[in-house]
Amino acid sequence: xxxxxxxxxxxxxxxxxxxxxxxxxxxxxxxxxxxxxxxxxxxxxxxxxxxxxxxxxxxxxxxxxxxxxxxxxxxxxxxxxxxxxxxxxxxxxxxxxxxxxxxxxxxxxxxxxxxxxxxxxxxxxxxxxxxxxxxxxxxxxxxxxxxxxxxxxxxxxxxxxxxxxxxxxxxxxxxxxxxxxxxxxxxxxxxxxxxxxxxxxxxxxxxxxxxxxxxxxxxxxxxxxxxxxxxxxxxxxxxxxxxxxxxxxxxxxxxxxxxxxxxxxxxxxxxxxxxxxxxxxxxxxxxxxxxxxxxxxxxxxxxxxxxxxxxxxxxxxxxxxxxxxxxxxxxxxxxx
Numbered sequence: 001x002x003x004x005x006x007x008x009x010x011x012x013x014x015x016x017x018x019x020x021x022x023x024x025x026x027x028x029x030x031x032x033x034x035x036x037x038x039x040x041x042x043x044x045x046x047x048x049x050x051x052x053x054x055x056x057x058x059x060x061x062x063x064x065x066x067x068x069x070x071x072x073x074x075x076x077x078x079x080x081x082x083x084x085x086x087x088x089x090x091x092x093x094x095x096x097x098x099x100x101x102x103x104x105x106x107x108x109x110x111x112x113x114x115x116x117x118x119x120x121x122x123x124x125x126x127x128x129x130x131x132x133x134x135x136x137x138x139x140x141x142x143x144x145x146x147x148x149x150x151x152x153x154x155x156x157x158x159x160x161x162x163x164x165x166x167x168x169x170x171x172x173x174x175x176x177x178x179x180x181x182x183x184x185x186x187x188x189x190x191x192x193x194x195x196x197x198x199x200x201x202x203x204x205x206x207x208x209x210x211x212x213x214x215x216x217x218x219x220x221x222x223x224x225x226x227x228x229x230x231x232x233x234x235x236x237x238x239x240x241x242x243x244x245x246x247x248x249x250x251x252x253x254x255x256x257x258x259x260x261x262x263x264x265x266x267x268x269x270x271x272x273x274x275x276x277x278x279x280x281x282x283x284x285x286x287x288x289x290x291x292x293x294x295x296x297x298x299x300x301x302x303x304x305x306x307x308x309x310x311x312x313x314x315x316x317x318x319x320x321x322x323x324x325x326x327x328x329x330x331x332x333x334x335x336x
Contacts (some may be wrong), residue, residue, distance in 0.1 A: 016089075017220045018051040018074065018188055023083035025066075025073045029293060043069040045244035046083070048319075049189075056214070056221040058235030058252075060228055060267065063291050066244040067224045068112075071190045074222070075107050076100060087188070105135050108181040109218045112193035114173035118165040118180075124151070125161035128180050135184045150179040153216075166226060171202035175209065182213065190222045193229060207233055229271050232256055237325070240264045242299040244292055246319060250326040260328040262305050299331065308333060 022046075026040040043066045051057045052260050072078040074085055076092065085093045092103055111117040112291040122308045128147045132138055148158035154175040163310055165173055174194065181189055191210065195203040211234065213219060215322055225231050225332070238255045240248040240263065259265045266283040292294055296303050302312040309331070317329040 002240075013180050014134075015052045016050045017053045017087070018222070019086040019089075019246050020050070021048050021084040021086075022076060023070070023073060023085065024081045025049045025069050025078055026081045038062060039293055041291075042295065043292055044073060045292075045295075047177060047241075047244075047246055047247065049249060051220055051222060051238060053187075053216055054214070055221055055236045056234055058223045058225065058231035058238045058240060059241055060225060061230050061241035062289055063226060063244075064292070065241040066292070067226075067241055068192050070241070071109065071192050071224050072100045075104075075109055075190060077109075088272070092301060101135075103187075105184045106187040107190075108184075108186040108188070109190040110177050110181050110194045114170065114177045114198055115165060117177055122164070123161065124163055124176055125166070127165075127176065128161075131180065131183045136237050142220060145181065147179075150182060150309055151176075153182070153213070154179045155205075169202075171198050171206060174206055178206075178209065178213070184219065185217070187191070188222070190224065192224045192228070194223075196225060196227065200280060203230065206279060210234065228256075228267055240267070243290060243295055245300065246327075246329065247301065248326075248328045248330075250317065251324070254326050260322065260326065261301075261330050262307055262332075263301050299329075 023044055024042070025044040025223040026042050028037040029039040029041060030036065034122040047070060049057065058072065061067055069078060073080045076085070080093060083093070084091060087103060087107065090103070092100060095103070125144070125147050128150060129143050132143045134217065147161050150153065151158055151160055154170065156175055165176070189252040195206050198206060206229065210221070214221060221234070223231060223234050232252060234320065235252050237249065237251050239246050240261065242263050248259065248264045255264065256268065261266055266285050269283040283306070287304050289302060290300060296317050298314050299305070299308070299312040305312070313329050313330070317331050319329045320333060321327055322333060
């Protein structure tokens with residue numbers, strides 16, 4: 001069950017499109033001659049949040065924090081170990097494929113590597129047309145017209161439909177991935193490191209494109225990235241993940257101007273600052289991210305935290321509300 005503080009993260013039902021309650025995804029560790037389960041990798045370990053219609057929620061954290069696993073579990077590309085996923089107030093956590101299939105029309109994903117996510121043996125037209133064949137009853141002419149329209153929407157030419165993925169640049173391939181994701185008119189799109197493999201100038205173009213498409217189609221985004229400067233550009237709210245758990249959630253402005261969690265403070269201090277007249281203290285994190293198969297007791301961040309104390313090793317902090325939609329899981333802010 002979600003804690004009282006976690007339940008506070010859930011907005012009113014009529015505003016909420018996606019709701020996640022105490023979501024967990026554990027991967028078994030097999031060992032011995034009989035390959036028995038001897039432990040678990042706790043990739044996502046009790047995450048609660050919601051996303052309102054038309055909103056962009058950014059999820060940030062280091063590699064290995066569980067961001068991508070969280071996104072795939074929400075879409076049921078990975079089966080959750082525990083918890084609940086609601087889409088449009090419908091519990092989809094345990095829906096079988098037959099009942100889940102029509103819902104998948106409204107939930108799409110754009111992957112990090114556009115070349116790996118596109119079948120190189122299929123033309124652009126075939127790639128974008130495929131979900132239309134599976135999910136709609138459109139005829140060939142209607143599908144072709146929509147493919148042309150989508151390509152133009154993402155900044156490509158209609159004539160590009162006859163080309164193959166290897167004939168495009170990385171940014172153009174990501175535009176094709178976005179067109180494919182939008183083909184069946186989804187309500188919710190997960191962008192999993194969607195611009196991290198692109199050059200900085202191309203990143204800006206793709207991010208601006210996603211903003212324009214959100215306004216035009218009323219899309220709701222879950223934007224996953226390790227780059228806080230990118231997340232700042234696109235997000236309305238930001239959630240910071242560490243070792244499978246959310247440690248801070250807040251609207252964009254307060255989390256960038258007044259981060260509360262020591263981990264968030266360290267991440268923000270690492271962003272390059274173009275203002276040479278302002279000196280910003282760099283917070284260096286000692287050590288590596290602990291193993292999710294054997295996380296530290298209490299607060300998982302305590303082994304790297306410069307402000308850790310005895311309570312941090314004994315009790316795992318839960319998200320608590322600090323006003324104006326700002327939540328933090330840290331004993332530094334305990335009421336007592």
